[in-house]
Amino acid sequence: MENTNRKHIDDAIQNFYKEFLETIGEDNSNISINDRMKHCCCDC
Amino acid sequence: MIYKLYDDCIFDFQTTCFHFNNIYNEDKQMQQNMKHMLFKKRHDVLFSQNKVITTLNLIPTMRCDGLCSYCYNKDNNNQTASYMTVDILKQTIANISRIKDVCLNQIRIYGGEPFLNPNLKDIILYLYTIYPNISFYISSGLLYSDEIFKQVINDCIELKNYGVNFYIGVSVDFGTTANTFTRVNKYNLTQQDILDRANILYEQGISVRYATVVTKNTDLNILKEDIINHCNKYYKESDMGMDSSKIQYAHRISIASDNKLYPSLDQVDNLYRIIKDLYIEYPVTSNLFPYTDVVKSANILKITDDIFMLAYEPFYCGIYTDMLTIREDGCIVNCHMHPFEYKEMTEELYLSLFKDKDCMTCNMFLMCRGACPNRKLYAIESKESYCLWIKYSYILGLERMKTIYKTKENLYNYLTKNRYIIL
Numbered sequence: 001m002e003n004t005n006r007k008h009i010d011d012a013i014q015n016f017y018k019e020f021l022e023t024i025g026e027d028n029s030n031i032s033i034n035d036r037m038k039h040c041c042c043d044c
Numbered sequence: 045m046i047y048k049l050y051d052d053c054i055f056d057f058q059t060t061c062f063h064f065n066n067i068y069n070e071d072k073q074m075q076q077n078m079k080h081m082l083f084k085k086r087h088d089v090l091f092s093q094n095k096v097i098t099t100l101n102l103i104p105t106m107r108c109d110g111l112c113s114y115c116y117n118k119d120n121n122n123q124t125a126s127y128m129t130v131d132i133l134k135q136t137i138a139n140i141s142r143i144k145d146v147c148l149n150q151i152r153i154y155g156g157e158p159f160l161n162p163n164l165k166d167i168i169l170y171l172y173t174i175y176p177n178i179s180f181y182i183s184s185g186l187l188y189s190d191e192i193f194k195q196v197i198n199d200c201i202e203l204k205n206y207g208v209n210f211y212i213g214v215s216v217d218f219g220t221t222a223n224t225f226t227r228v229n230k231y232n233l234t235q236q237d238i239l240d241r242a243n244i245l246y247e248q249g250i251s252v253r254y255a256t257v258v259t260k261n262t263d264l265n266i267l268k269e270d271i272i273n274h275c276n277k278y279y280k281e282s283d284m285g286m287d288s289s290k291i292q293y294a295h296r297i298s299i300a301s302d303n304k305l306y307p308s309l310d311q312v313d314n315l316y317r318i319i320k321d322l323y324i325e326y327p328v329t330s331n332l333f334p335y336t337d338v339v340k341s342a343n344i345l346k347i348t349d350d351i352f353m354l355a356y357e358p359f360y361c362g363i364y365t366d367m368l369t370i371r372e373d374g375c376i377v378n379c380h381m382h383p384f385e386y387k388e389m390t391e392e393l394y395l396s397l398f399k400d401k402d403c404m405t406c407n408m409f410l411m412c413r414g415a416c417p418n419r420k421l422y423a424i425e426s427k428e429s430y431c432l433w434i435k436y437s438y439i440l441g442l443e444r445m446k447t448i449y450k451t452k453e454n455l456y457n458y459l460t461k462n463r464y465i466i467l
Contacts (some may be wrong), residue, residue: 006067009348010074013059016345017078020355021085 045407046070047442050452055442057408060342064350064456079409086358086398086413089365090389096145099362101369101380102153104128104161110187112215113226114259114300116381117156127161128372130170136374152181154380159184159192161372165199172208180210186241187229193241200250211251213296214242218256218274219267226259243278246293255296258315259305268318271295275326294327299426299433301381301419306426316436323444330437343464352459360413364389364397379418396420402431411438 047055052066058075089095105128108121115121140146151171158164159182168180186193203210216239217227225235239254246252254274256267279293297319300306307315322328342354359365364387369380377383387393397417403409415434419427449455 006069006071009351010071012347013061013351013353014074014077014081016347016353017059017355018081020343020345020353021081021358024085024089024357 047439049442049446049455053452053455057411057438060354060356060410061347062352062354062455062459064352064452075407075410079404082358082410082413083399087394089358090394090398094145095365096147097140097366097368098147098149099367100146100148100151101367102128102133102151102158102167103155103369103371103380103383104153104158104164104167105372106156106383107160108155108157108185108187109160109230110157110185111228111230112185113228114257114302114305116301117154117383120383121156124372126372127163128167128370128374129163130166132372132374133167133170133370136370136376139374140368140376148175148178150179150181151175152183152380154183156372157185157187158182159186159196159199160188165203168203168208168210169206172203172206176207178209180208181213182210183213185227185229186214186238187227187231187233189231197244197248200245201248204249211253212242212245213253213255214238214245215255215257216242216270218254218270218295219258219262219264221263221266224261224263226261239274246278249292251292253294253296255298257298257300258307258311259300259302260307260311261305262307262311264311264314264318267297267315268322271322271326271328279327294329296329298331299429301416301423301426301430303423303425306423306429309429309432312429312432312436315433316440319440320443323440323447330440331434344459344462346460346463352463354411355464356411356413358413360415361417363418364393382418382422408435408438 045057046068047057049055049062053062053064054068055062056068056070058070059078105126106117106121106124107127108117110121112118137146153164153168161167171178171180184196186196188196200210200212215227217225217235220226220235222234227233227235227238242252242254256262258264258267274295297315299312299315319328319330342356345353345355347353361367363378367378369377369383371377371383375386377386397420398414400414400420403414412434415430419430423430445455449458
């Protein structure tokens with residue numbers, strides 16, 4: 001696996017995350033895969 | 045904060061990234077930047093007018109014949125005695141659709157005791173005709189007469205034969221004895237009676253989750269024994285797979301959201317160790333369900349050849365965004381755990397629920413995203429133990445992946461195959 005310099009990696013991580021959040025519309029509809037854990041969030 | 049999975053493979057909770065290399069360096073500024081991106085996105089979504097409802101919670105009735113000492117609705121049960129009908133539901137969904145788009149991907153049914161509503165099967169079949177691929181979760185205590193239980197069996201078999209994808213969560217109160225069993229009910233049903241009923245459903249091919257809510261009174265040694273004994277009796281390995289929709293049998297351990305009954309931090313530590321131990325052989329999960337979804341349902345972003353990110357949507361729960369709860373009479377409320385009020389998002393509410401100062405400095409915020417925001421309103425005393433348990437739950441999710449994939453190469457291949465391509 002290739003090594004990339006640290007600055008490049010940090011920028012890539014942030015840019016990918018930023019881009020990911022931008023792809024999520026206000027309605028989440030443009031996320032193409034299962035985007036919400038089907039967890040039960042409570043104690044039921 | 046990093047978690048070592050294998051040699052040359054770590055997971056960094058602060059950026060939610062797997063690093064398949066040995067060159068990881070912590071960068072606090074980057075982590076803060078990402079957290080701020082998430083906060084901004086959450087604020088934008090919460091105050092957007094264009095929300096789509098994707099999760100619907102139904103409360104078919106608030107009637108319940110249980111008097112369980114831990115129940116998040118113990119003060120609300122039996123305050124009303126009416127039953128939801130298909131017509132009430134249709135009308136309510138039509139009303140919601142006038143102001144919001146409704147495009148459901150999960151329906152969860154709570155109470156009260158949902159099966160006390162004689163219309164429940166028809167309600168589910170009605171929804172199934174509209175959403176044939178949807179998954180239904182039914183939370184049931186199985187606390188009712190033998191006659192109703194017979195009807196429940198028949199209804200479940202009928203739903204299954206129609207092809208409805210549903211599973212039932214049954215609270216079995218493991219970790220208690222006959223003297224400390226908390227599920228008091230008017231039929232004097234014992235823990236064994238409830239287990240027998242749950243097992244009858246399971247043997248009919250109905251998917252059952254055996255749920256236990258850990259309180260400060262739970263004996264964790266008994267809990268462990270109970271789970272092992274039950275698994276040894278019933279668990280078939282063929283029931284468990286990576287595809288969560290095929291899971292038929294699982295134990296689900298959560299902790300009490302209650303200002304008095306919440307477990308201590310020591311108990312939560314012990315619970316983590318017990319579940320970590322049980323994971324190796326048995327299907328046990330926690331508030332996060334199913335455990336594999338910690339990785340499986342995240343959006344996997346390939347950053348470089350040896351770095352993958354688990355990118356989660358901005359909210360742990362759909363409250364105030366894409367989730368609504370419909371009461372038996374058609375009233376709309378925010379959350380099934382507090383089914384007596386409806387609030388619109390305000391800046392004040394946002395600050396109290398979504399901008400928690402502890403989250404601002406927490407290493408795991410990008411993963412848990414603050415978890416359940418409403419607990420801050422209703423169970424603030426339990427915050428520390430709940431928070432710790434959610435953190436452990438995510439760690440357990442990674443542990444589970446490690447158990448399943450066994451080697452770094454297998455995990456790498458899974459991530460590569462399932463990565464999400466940003467368009």
